[in-house]
Amino acid sequence: MSPEKAPILKVSKLVKRFGGFHALDGLSFHVVPGEILGLVGPNGSGKTTAINVISGLYAPDGGEVVFDDAPSGGVASHKLVHRGINRTFQVPKPFLSLTVRENIQVALAYGGATGAPSIAELLEEYRLKEVADRPAADLNSAQQKMLDLTRALATRPRLLLLDELAAGLNPAELDWIAGRIKALAATGMAIIVVEHLMGFIEQITDRVIVLNAGKEIFEGTLATAVREPQVIEVFLGGEHAH
Amino acid sequence: MLNASKHLLFILAPLVVVFALLPGVYQNHLLLFNFVIFLILAQGVNIIYGFTGYLPFGYVGFFGAGAYGFAIMVMHLQTPAPLAVLVGGLVAIALGLLLTPLLRLSGAYFAIANLAASLAVLHFVANPALEGITKGPYGVSLTGTFNPTHAYYAAVVVMALTVGAVIYLKNSPFGLALQAVREDAVSASMAGVNIVKMRVIAWLASALVAGLAGGIYAWYVSVFYPDNVFSGEFSIFAIVFALFGGVATITGPIVGVLILYGIYNLIGFTTPQYFQLIYGLLIMGLVLFLPAGLVSLATRRGWHVP
Numbered sequence: 001m002s003p004e005k006a007p008i009l010k011v012s013k014l015v016k017r018f019g020g021f022h023a024l025d026g027l028s029f030h031v032v033p034g035e036i037l038g039l040v041g042p043n044g045s046g047k048t049t050a051i052n053v054i055s056g057l058y059a060p061d062g063g064e065v066v067f068d069d070a071p072s073g074g075v076a077s078h079k080l081v082h083r084g085i086n087r088t089f090q091v092p093k094p095f096l097s098l099t100v101r102e103n104i105q106v107a108l109a110y111g112g113a114t115g116a117p118s119i120a121e122l123l124e125e126y127r128l129k130e131v132a133d134r135p136a137a138d139l140n141s142a143q144q145k146m147l148d149l150t151r152a153l154a155t156r157p158r159l160l161l162l163d164e165l166a167a168g169l170n171p172a173e174l175d176w177i178a179g180r181i182k183a184l185a186a187t188g189m190a191i192i193v194v195e196h197l198m199g200f201i202e203q204i205t206d207r208v209i210v211l212n213a214g215k216e217i218f219e220g221t222l223a224t225a226v227r228e229p230q231v232i233e234v235f236l237g238g239e240h241a242h
Numbered sequence: 243m244l245n246a247s248k249h250l251l252f253i254l255a256p257l258v259v260v261f262a263l264l265p266g267v268y269q270n271h272l273l274l275f276n277f278v279i280f281l282i283l284a285q286g287v288n289i290i291y292g293f294t295g296y297l298p299f300g301y302v303g304f305f306g307a308g309a310y311g312f313a314i315m316v317m318h319l320q321t322p323a324p325l326a327v328l329v330g331g332l333v334a335i336a337l338g339l340l341l342t343p344l345l346r347l348s349g350a351y352f353a354i355a356n357l358a359a360s361l362a363v364l365h366f367v368a369n370p371a372l373e374g375i376t377k378g379p380y381g382v383s384l385t386g387t388f389n390p391t392h393a394y395y396a397a398v399v400v401m402a403l404t405v406g407a408v409i410y411l412k413n414s415p416f417g418l419a420l421q422a423v424r425e426d427a428v429s430a431s432m433a434g435v436n437i438v439k440m441r442v443i444a445w446l447a448s449a450l451v452a453g454l455a456g457g458i459y460a461w462y463v464s465v466f467y468p469d470n471v472f473s474g475e476f477s478i479f480a481i482v483f484a485l486f487g488g489v490a491t492i493t494g495p496i497v498g499v500l501i502l503y504g505i506y507n508l509i510g511f512t513t514p515q516y517f518q519l520i521y522g523l524l525i526m527g528l529v530l531f532l533p534a535g536l537v538s539l540a541t542r543r544g545w546h547v548p
Contacts, residue, residue, distance in 0.1 A: 055432070056431075057428065076431070076436075077428075077431040077432055078431045078432075078434050078435055078436045078437070081431070081432060081433070081434040082434055086432060087432060089428075089429070093426040093428060093429040094425075094426070094429065095421065095422045095425035095426060095429065095430070096425055096426075097421070097425060097490075098418065098421060098422065098425065102418055103422075105415065105418060106415070106418050106419050106422045106430070106433045106435065107433035107434060109415035109418070109419065110415070110419055110433055110434035110435045111433060111434040112434055148429075151429065151432070151433055152432065154433075155433065155434050
């Protein structure tokens with residue numbers, strides 16, 4: 001991460017309510033091109049909600065999301081995809097009755113990206129070549145995650161949001177996907193990673209934001225975060241913090 | 243687009259040739275006409291249900307709207323029949339636009355709301371207060387345009403266009419994107435697909451097809467009542483035929499109509515007393531053993547069905 005770069009995404013004082021529950025309660029952070037930012041925090045702290053708002057699934061109830069110097073809060077998902085945001089899902093949702101190849105074709109045809117990678121490259125790089133002509137329903141969960149990722153990459157995002165991509169992968173797969181994610185960032189893509197696996201976060205992120213109850217309570221490297229009393233408190237409970 | 247030309251050559255062309263020539267060798271023209279109408283309606287159901295997952299239980303609403311659009315043009319403006327058929331299609335599109343909010347619903351809720359909408363249109367058209375425009379419940383008689391031969395060939399043309407549209411859907415990124423929306427709307431929007439626009443286009447296309455069919459039906463029969471052209475049987479038959487063959491394919495609805503409507507008429511001619519029993523058992527068997535239609539017999543074995 002080079003500090004002189006201007007942020008590609010700025011989130012300020014973001015609020016998202018579900019009924020009386022404040023899933024996001026004034027969250028602020030930013031990410032710059034080429035950076036891998038980790039979003040960590042206990043269950044229910046608002047990580048996935050933040051990704052859902054940034055990717056246009058939910059409209060924010062307050063605050064601002066600015067992508068590429070233009071407001072992007074409340075803009076429809078497909079428009080954000082065309083502007084250069086994409087994501088994967090915690091539970092991947094490929095188009096089950098379509099083949100793997102057709103799944104990617106949809107994103108290539110409608111993603112509006114110029115200079116997008118070819119289907120052959122994506123299939124090869126994400127280990128889907130053998131199953132390319134099978135329906136997505138036949139894939140195992142790791143393959144479905146990779147298909148979900150290739151669907152996102154086919155639209156050539158400049159900001160990629162990864163929601164628990166690593167969960168359920170074996171150690172060898174984890175190392176491999178960590179390498180892929182770093183390679184993507186090296187091309188200038190900004191990447192936000194939501195993850196529970198701290199080893200994985202440590203391995204790939206430049207910086208983490210720790211969330212609790214819908215706001216950030218820490219920003220910095222993971223190594224510093226684990227020495228922060230407030231962070232220890234929300235993860236482990238009050239008595240461990242002192 | 244090599245596949246598309248194959249589909250045009252080996253599915254669409256033979257179908258059109260057969261139905262264009264059959265009236266010369268087979269005397270029951272009304273039956274042939276009904277076959278063509280159901281081929282159109284089953285493919286119309288295929289467009290909206292097969293490709294987007296919305297089950298249109300009130301599909302006949304568009305058909306009836308097309309028939310009355312035709313009738314009103316002919317009665318009040320003495321429009322030539324082919325032009326009046328086009329107006330029938332436009333009326334169905336207008337009704338489709340009016341009903342687009344229904345697309346917010348899904349599954350059974352959409353099906354029920356669509357059924358209710360078609361009944362509302364029926365009672366609107368059949369309202370005695372509108373006698374001056376629609377002739378209300380007393381029915382219309384369009385002797386001036388009566389020409390079953392022309393109407394039959396118009397139906398064949400619309401059938402060809404409809405099957406052509408399905409061939410396009412089956413071979414284009416557009417059709418792929420529609421199926422993606424059906425499978426998972428959220429992922430589809432994350433593939434860059436404008437899901438609302440796609441659904442509305444498919445909805446209006448299937449409305450147009452039914453409206454044109456309705457207009458041609460009015461042209462062919464020339465005398466009808468609201469209950470005829472808004473009969474729920476049109477919706478049910480079109481849906482059952484499409485499902486029996488298998489939706490989201492080109493051939494499924496065609497096979498469904500040829501087999502099921504064939505059996506329907508065969509029983510009707512030979513053993514009408516067992517008609518509903520046999521037909522009911524057939525449909526139960528379909529739902530229990532072949533929920534994905536006849537084509538699934540082949541796709542289960544890994545064979546590709548166009």
